[in-house]
Amino acid sequence: MHDIVIAGGGVGGTVVANLLAEELAPEISLGKVRIRLITDRPEHVYKPAFLYLAFGRTAPTAYRRPQRELLHPRVELVVDPVLAVDTSQRRVIGDSGQAYAYSRLVLAPGAQVVPERTPGLAEAGEQFYTEEGAARLYRRLEGFTGGSVVVSVIGVPHMCPVAPLEMIFMLDAFFRQRGRRDQVELIYTYPINRVHSNPAIAEWAAPELESRGIRTETFFNVERIDPQQKVIETLEGTSLPFDLLIGIPEHAAPPFLESSGLTDAGWVPTDRHTLRVKGHEGIYALGDVTDLPVSKAGSVAHYQAATVAANLAAEVRGLPPAARYQGKTFCFIETGTDQATFVEFDYDHPPRPVRPSRWIHWAKMAYNQSYWLTARGVI
Amino acid sequence: MSREDMRRDVSASADGLPAELRLPDEVGQALAENQESLGRALRLLGRMEREGTLEELADLLAIVKMVKGALSDDMGTGAARRLESLGSLAADPILNELASRLPAALRAAEREAANVAPGWGGLLKHLRDPAVRRGLAFFLALARHLAPQPMTNGAAQNESPRSQPSPAT
Structure with a gap:
């Protein structure tokens, strides 16, 4: 009996489970394979929607679905937050005290934001990487009449690497549409010497920011925020006052991974092609928790899921796992509220953004609506 | 020249x-x-x-680049498999024959149902109609063949250890 346990009910875990249920249908029917997906909540949330939630352009009914509805009937759903992985006994321990034995384990729990790592950020800054944060930002933006708005990338790597750029472009469009752009100074900060970690995206984005009158500050490493004075202080010794701060907080893997000895420098060491966890037999990792030099983005988890599912299916059948992930990444980039572009790249080919257009914005809107087919493994 | x-x-x-x-x-x-x-x-x-149509054309062509960039071999294979399943269904002569009768049957049922007074008498009268009996026989046979095969590994049995104990270690 092969007991496949998938820890995590985001896009990566859900797609792996569904692909395996389809691929291993005969083995599951014969009782040779069991697939269990363990997650901490009964609902599946489409996180990219939070960017739109921050502007009041979506509602919970659009980005939430019961996890059970998205899973193949052959996948068992267990709602029980993972507390630990006992790799020596090959079992996952849940918050309920239940232990789930595995012969193969997939780690796909996603990353978390940890604003508390930056002094003053939780008190003084807004963010849109959680549902609560995005909803709060929406209320702040609706009531914001003028002053300086700073979008500051504080923690790198973070989920959806282009989201801070999307946020600043959408802020520009938002204030223009409300006739308040001339009362708002928009400032974008980034910790290294360009506006994005990917050189090709930075090269494309810099003139786009400039053409909208958005001020940029690079080599800007936030050390602390003074909530009373509303000032950002940096390691470089500079300071920047703000009226509204939208900070991209530091990210981290869920604590159970570190306490279970599955991380190195904060993330899960993963083979960049096979997606096996280094030093641990029978464990795969995908999505935001890996230490791979790829974006922490849903598309990456989606593409990786196909590799993990193919390799697991091969192992179950006694075959060598032959599927290889090549670093494929695809991201839409909203460049306002009615224009977008996209980037696609892999380990060997850099991105080449195309001219933003309404067509691509519509494609992005259409994808947001059809995401549930992606989670089901249909597209 | x-x-x-x-x-x-x-x-x-x-x-x-x-x-x-x-x-x-x-x-x-x-x-x-x-x-x-x-x-x-x-x-x-x-x-x-x-x-301005040249610019629109260039933007439209970017969509082709986008779709090509977003797709992967696995997605292409999966889509082809699903299309093949749909195509097989569409090409099945029995299903086609059934599908061709369905719209007329639905329209007639909608029309007749409005004039039928509910009651046991009406039910018995309909049961004596050979066409109704053939229809019932069809649905009973369909129910028998639609029944799922018992699965040795009970999926959907387990939602949460808090609501229903899960087979674990």
């Missing part, structure tokens, strides 16, 4: 130009051979550019 004249003109116009600015001979040859088509194409391009 003949093609040969044009080719000579293109070559002659390059005389005196630095080598890096001269068109290769084969380009001059191609221009000469396609002068009418190129003229029409340039006029079309000019018109499209003036009307």
Whole structure:
């Protein structure tokens, strides 16, 4: 009996489970394979929607679905937050005290934001990487009449690497549409010497920011925020006052991974092609928790899921796992509220953004609506 | 102007130009051979550019690049598998025959149901109708064949250890 346990009910875990249920249908029917997906909540949330939630352009009914509805009937759903992985006994321990034995384990729990790592950020800054944060930002933006708005990338790597750029472009469009752009100074900060970690995206984005009158500050490493004075202080010794701060907080893997000895420098060491966890037999990792030099983005988890599912299916059948992930990444980039572009790249080919257009914005809107087919493994 | 004249003109116009600015001979040859088509194409391009449709076309073509970039081998294979399943369904002669009867049956049922008074008498009367009996036999047989095969590994049995104990270690 092969007991496949998938820890995590985001896009990566859900797609792996569904692909395996389809691929291993005969083995599951014969009782040779069991697939269990363990997650901490009964609902599946489409996180990219939070960017739109921050502007009041979506509602919970659009980005939430019961996890059970998205899973193949052959996948068992267990709602029980993972507390630990006992790799020596090959079992996952849940918050309920239940232990789930595995012969193969997939780690796909996603990353978390940890604003508390930056002094003053939780008190003084807004963010849109959680549902609560995005909803709060929406209320702040609706009531914001003028002053300086700073979008500051504080923690790198973070989920959806282009989201801070999307946020600043959408802020520009938002204030223009409300006739308040001339009362708002928009400032974008980034910790290294360009506006994005990917050189090709930075090269494309810099003139786009400039053409909208958005001020940029690079080599800007936030050390602390003074909530009373509303000032950002940096390691470089500079300071920047703000009226509204939208900070991209530091990210981290869920604590159970570190306490279970599955991380190195904060993330899960993963083979960049096979997606096996280094030093641990029978464990795969995908999505935001890996230490791979790829974006922490849903598309990456989606593409990786196909590799993990193919390799697991091969192992179950006694075959060598032959599927290889090549670093494929695809991201839409909203460049306002009615224009977008996209980037696609892999380990060997850099991105080449195309001219933003309404067509691509519509494609992005259409994808947001059809995401549930992606989670089901249909597209 | 003949093609040969044009080719000579293109070559002659390059005389005196630095080598890096001269068109290769084969380009001059191609221009000469396609002068009418190129003229029409340039006029079309000019018109499209003036009307703004050239820009729209370029944006639209970016969608092709986007779809190609977003797809992977696995996604292509999966989509083809699902299309094949749909195609097999669509090509099944029995299903086609059933599907062709369905709209008329639905319309007739909707019409007749409005005139039928509910009650045991009406039910018994309908049960004596051979067509109704054939229909019932069909649905009973369908129910028997639709029944799922018992699964040795009970999926959907387990939602949460808090609501229902899960087989664990």
